[in-house]
Amino acid sequence: MISRPQLISQIKQKKSFLCVGLDTDIEKIPSFLKEYPDPVFEFNKRIIDATKDLCVSYKPNSAFYESRGLKGWQSLIDTWKYLPVDCLNIIDAKRGDIGNTSDMYAKAFLDESATGMSFDAITVSPYMGNDTVKSYLAYPGKWVILLALTSSAGSKDFQYLTTEHGFLYETVIQKANTWAGDDRMMFVVGATKSTEFANIRKIAPNNFLLVPGVGAQGGNLADVCQYGMTKDCGLIVNASRSIIYASNGEDFAEAARAEALKIQQEMQMELEKAGVI
Numbered sequence: 001m002i003s004r005p006q007l008i009s010q011i012k013q014k015k016s017f018l019c020v021g022l023d024t025d026i027e028k029i030p031s032f033l034k035e036y037p038d039p040v041f042e043f044n045k046r047i048i049d050a051t052k053d054l055c056v057s058y059k060p061n062s063a064f065y066e067s068r069g070l071k072g073w074q075s076l077i078d079t080w081k082y083l084p085v086d087c088l089n090i091i092d093a094k095r096g097d098i099g100n101t102s103d104m105y106a107k108a109f110l111d112e113s114a115t116g117m118s119f120d121a122i123t124v125s126p127y128m129g130n131d132t133v134k135s136y137l138a139y140p141g142k143w144v145i146l147l148a149l150t151s152s153a154g155s156k157d158f159q160y161l162t163t164e165h166g167f168l169y170e171t172v173i174q175k176a177n178t179w180a181g182d183d184r185m186m187f188v189v190g191a192t193k194s195t196e197f198a199n200i201r202k203i204a205p206n207n208f209l210l211v212p213g214v215g216a217q218g219g220n221l222a223d224v225c226q227y228g229m230t231k232d233c234g235l236i237v238n239a240s241r242s243i244i245y246a247s248n249g250e251d252f253a254e255a256a257r258a259e260a261l262k263i264q265q266e267m268q269m270e271l272e273k274a275g276v277i
């Protein structure tokens with residue numbers, strides 16, 4: 001379990017706020033790994049070994065594991081067990097349902113005694129409201145990361161609808177911040193929405209933001225930092241495909257490290273510029 005002070009301390013120590021996304025698609029991993037009993041776990045293990053000193057977080061996206069049935073769940077459990085204790089481990093599951101169903105989703109990803117895995121944080125959809133979120137907050141010390149302004153083009157369909165408190169995504173942030181403090185609540189804000197970060201900081205001055213969308217989706221890290229960084233950093237920036245699929249050959253882990261290092265070096269510059277380190 002990683003608390004807010006521990007997360008901030010890791011960011012300062014590692015001079016990084018990188019989250020490596022483990023969106024591991026069995027069709028995309030190097031073919032020589034297919035000889036291993038669990039090629040997906042073997043791939044993740046080598047990616048983790050190659051990047052763990054450069055990042056503060058890992059984020060397996062549950063879709064890539066669920067879509068493989070029983071084998072996928074086993075890869076996810078084994079990956080969770082292998083994740084370094086000093087990194088915030090996030091399950092990107094984007095769940096949301098009525099209370100008793102949310103209780104089961106929470107159990108699935110947060111209760112080690114039930115399923116063999118207990119992530120530090122889980123992504124949750126806000127659409128169904130407070131009872132969607134309460135189930136996860138019932139687990140002491142666990143983080144809820146609520147979808148606010150996503151990186152997707154379709155974010156305009158609902159998230160920018162106007163409400164009496166501004167855009168719908170702003171209402172989500174304001175309301176959710178009454179459900180839990182900034183030691184338990186984070187928000188997803190896409191890197192592709194960098195112009196909105198200054199606005200978001202007015203209503204979420206201290207919350208950590210999970211920022212996907214750099215790398216493969218074209219978001220700009222410097223812009224995200226300019227408008228979104230706080231005195232504690234306040235950002236966890238995810239990159240998945242650009243790191244884990246940097247090479248498809250025997251050198252895939254080294255290539256992933258080189259890609260992660262490039263991002264970490266840029267992050268170090270941004271942390272220095274903002275006076276965080």
Ligand SMILES: O=c1ccn([C@@H]2O[C@H](COP(=O)(O)O)[C@@H](O)[C@H]2O)c(=O)[nH]1
Nearest residue numbers: 061150151152190212216217239240241
């Ligand atoms: O708004 C969102 C919310 C979540 N994601 C997830 O982040 C990663 C991004 O992967 P890349 O390969 O770096 O594009 C992936 O798991 C998405 O499901 C997002 O992209 N945008």
